[in-house]
Amino acid sequence: MSVDRATVHRIARLARIAITDEEAARLETELSGILDWVAQLDELDTSAVEPMTRVAAVTMKKRKDEVTDGFCPDDIVKNAPKVDDHYFVVPKIVE
Amino acid sequence: MTELTDLTIAEARDGLRGKSFTARELTQAHLDAIAAANAALNAYVLPTPERALEMAAASDARLGKGEGGSLEGIPLGIKDLFCTRDVRTTACSHILDGFTPPYESTVTANLWAEGAVMLGKLNNDEFAMGSSNETSFYGPVINPWRRSGSDAKLVPGGSSGGSSAAVAARLCMGATATDTGGSIRQPAAFTGTVGVKPTYGRCSRWGIVAFASSLDQAGPVARTVRDAAILLKAMASHDPKDTTSVDVAVPDFEAAVGKGVTGLTIGIPKEYRMPGMAPEIEALWQQGIAWLKDAGAKIKEVSLPHTKYALPSYYIVAPAEASSNLARYDGVRYGLREPGADVLSMYENTREAGFGAEVKRRILVGTYVLSAGYYDAYYLKAQKVRTLIKRDFDQAFEGVDAILTPTTPGPAFGLGEKSGDPVEMYLNDIFTVTVNMAGLPGISVPAGLSSEGTPLGLQLIGRAFDEETLFSAAQVIEHAAGPSAKPADWWSKAA
Numbered sequence: 001m002s003v004d005r006a007t008v009h010r011i012a013r014l015a016r017i018a019i020t021d022e023e024a025a026r027l028e029t030e031l032s033g034i035l036d037w038v039a040q041l042d043e044l045d046t047s048a049v050e051p052m053t054r055v056a057a058v059t060m061k062k063r064k065d066e067v068t069d070g071f072c073p074d075d076i077v078k079n080a081p082k083v084d085d086h087y088f089v090v091p092k093i094v095e
Numbered sequence: 096m097t098e099l100t101d102l103t104i105a106e107a108r109d110g111l112r113g114k115s116f117t118a119r120e121l122t123q124a125h126l127d128a129i130a131a132a133n134a135a136l137n138a139y140v141l142p143t144p145e146r147a148l149e150m151a152a153a154s155d156a157r158l159g160k161g162e163g164g165s166l167e168g169i170p171l172g173i174k175d176l177f178c179t180r181d182v183r184t185t186a187c188s189h190i191l192d193g194f195t196p197p198y199e200s201t202v203t204a205n206l207w208a209e210g211a212v213m214l215g216k217l218n219n220d221e222f223a224m225g226s227s228n229e230t231s232f233y234g235p236v237i238n239p240w241r242r243s244g245s246d247a248k249l250v251p252g253g254s255s256g257g258s259s260a261a262v263a264a265r266l267c268m269g270a271t272a273t274d275t276g277g278s279i280r281q282p283a284a285f286t287g288t289v290g291v292k293p294t295y296g297r298c299s300r301w302g303i304v305a306f307a308s309s310l311d312q313a314g315p316v317a318r319t320v321r322d323a324a325i326l327l328k329a330m331a332s333h334d335p336k337d338t339t340s341v342d343v344a345v346p347d348f349e350a351a352v353g354k355g356v357t358g359l360t361i362g363i364p365k366e367y368r369m370p371g372m373a374p375e376i377e378a379l380w381q382q383g384i385a386w387l388k389d390a391g392a393k394i395k396e397v398s399l400p401h402t403k404y405a406l407p408s409y410y411i412v413a414p415a416e417a418s419s420n421l422a423r424y425d426g427v428r429y430g431l432r433e434p435g436a437d438v439l440s441m442y443e444n445t446r447e448a449g450f451g452a453e454v455k456r457r458i459l460v461g462t463y464v465l466s467a468g469y470y471d472a473y474y475l476k477a478q479k480v481r482t483l484i485k486r487d488f489d490q491a492f493e494g495v496d497a498i499l500t501p502t503t504p505g506p507a508f509g510l511g512e513k514s515g516d517p518v519e520m521y522l523n524d525i526f527t528v529t530v531n532m533a534g535l536p537g538i539s540v541p542a543g544l545s546s547e548g549t550p551l552g553l554q555l556i557g558r559a560f561d562e563e564t565l566f567s568a569a570q571v572i573e574h575a576a577g578p579s580a581k582p583a584d585w586w587s588k589a590a
Contacts, residue, residue, distance in 0.1 A: 003463070008459070011459050011462050011463050011466065013443075014462050015418060015458050016422075016425070016439070016442040016443050016446055017443060017447055017450065017455055017458065017459070018440070018443035018444055018446070018447035019447065019455075027455075027456070027459060030456055030517060031456070031459060031460060033517070033518055034410060034456075034517060034518060035463070037407060037410070037518050038407040038408070038410055038411055038473070038477075039407075040403075040404070041404055041407055041408060041411075041477065041480055044404060044483070046479035046480065049479040049480075049482050049483060050479070050482055051478035051479045051481070051482060052478050052479070052481035052485060054339075055295040055296065055309075055533070055559065056294075056296055056341055056534065058296075058342075060338050061335070061338060061342065063335060072197070075197035075198075078195070079194050079196075079430070080427065080428050080429060081426060081427075081429075081431070082432065088427050088428060090441070091434075091435065091436075091437055091438045091441050092437075093437075093438050
């Protein structure tokens with residue numbers, strides 16, 4: 001197993017997904033299976049290869065640094081589960 | 096007269112301009128077909144009949160004045176990954192429950208600007224993660240095709256399974272779809288339809304729910320090569336709102352249809368002849384080679400030595416980018432929120448309840464490969480492998496104009512048949528995923544039926560921004576394969 005139970009719990013915490021012990025047991029097998037399978041990439045020597053960063057050799061376009069959108073707070077909060085005026089409301093963070 | 100829902104887009108365009116029927120009649124015929132079929136096929140997660148009829152009426156008004164765009168009055172289905180203004184868009188995930196975008200994706204805006212009519216939102220695998228459309232929160236889509244003499248339910252492919260099933264079952268004239276590892280071409284192959292994954296950067300990704308940003312591309316599913324060309328022309332554009340959309344002219348793709356393959360050289364990659372390849376897939380491939388040769392193409396063997404590494408490197412890059420993209424679903428700004436004692440448990444409970452098993456699996460793999468100490472070993476390594484895969488194609492394209500391969504290792508499989516082992520499901524994308532990794536265009540075209548009586552497709556891969564050669568060569572295969580079979584209607588209930 002390339003991933004143990006403790007690692008599954010640590011990763012789930014980093015990903016902000018609550019998981020049960022049952023799910024952790026299943027994920028331990030599944031994630032190990034996937035990671036063992038991708039380990040075949042180790043057969044390739046890539047020490048002299050540049051990583052691919054873009055598909056076509058084009059320079060990213062830049063636009064003027066000016067406001068082109070915005071001033072629509074109603075739209076922005078429209079889909080939020082909990083809103084007060086134009087604020088998103090979350091559980092208390094600071095005691 | 097042929098049923099209106101059986102017309103191709105090209106035929107309907109002529110019929111509308113020639114006043115043989117109205118856009119309202121054409122749209123109503125499709126709405127009736129959806130109402131009769133959707134309980135059995137589950138292709139649409141949200142039909143939008145009122146909006147469709149409004150748009151059709153506006154098209155009729157424009158057509159009456161002799162005006163109108165290239166898709167004026169043509170009814171289309173839209174994959175639920177495309178944000179549609181004031182129409183629920185969920186990527187078929189519970190976590191986006193009720194999300195109603197206040198904006199429109201660039202691709203769909205382009206279609207409406209050309210006069211197309213929206214019939215509704217189409218089902219897909221949750222966040223486009225899947226190869227069978229079985230991971231949707233709204234339940235699986237059923238393939239209109241069945242095996243000969245069987246009524247077992249088959250998958251329509253994925254992730255664009257709603258798009259492929261709806262086009263095959265005549266529930267729309269064409270559909271939008273997206274392809275990250277094969278999600279347009281594999282469902283097209285499973286349903287006897289044509290699917291195009293354009294060059295990365297050809298279509299804007301703005302307003303499309305993001306899965307893996309360096310791989311995602313929008314493209315069409317249609318019933319003919321010509322229809323796919325008409326749709327792609329309308330969908331593609333340079334968009335200042337997506338810095339990865341490329342500022343090149345969009346050719347008249349339809350003009351490439353019918354040009355033939357005389358003088359073209361078609362490459363056959365020897366590494367795609369996998370050990371244990373089904374004999375009927377090998378036979379289909381040979382048939383495709385023979386058709387192209389008969390039409391005047393030269394055939395040449397090419398080598399793409401890093402093919403076997405494409406899928407494992409994809410399953411690093413795609414989950415890594417997905418884990419980052421899906422971090423935005425936190426129960427604060429949109430969609431589902433599950434309560435928690437503090438903000439952290441609110442996040443964790445929301446994401447636990449909101450994501451399905453496959454999405455969670457990919458977020459966790461992505462989080463793992465990007466976590467401290469692992470970035471170089473996984474993500475960076477996989478991006479280097481992409482360079483090698485791209486280099487293989489660059490070298491092959493020095494001697495050939497396009498590459499011919501099977502689209503899938505086999506025909507449509509049964510519901511639940513492959514959902515036990517994630518890696519087995521991933522292997523479905525073995526012939527399609529290289530194209531995404533290299534950013535190239537690919538097309539799947541129906542080429543025959545399997546021994547089970549279900550469709551099989553061939554894939555053509557082209558140089559970056561050379562979709563035109565793909566349309567020319569695909570039409571040759573389409574023509575040689577003869578009139579494409581139509582699935583027998585078992586799904587419509589009497590209205």
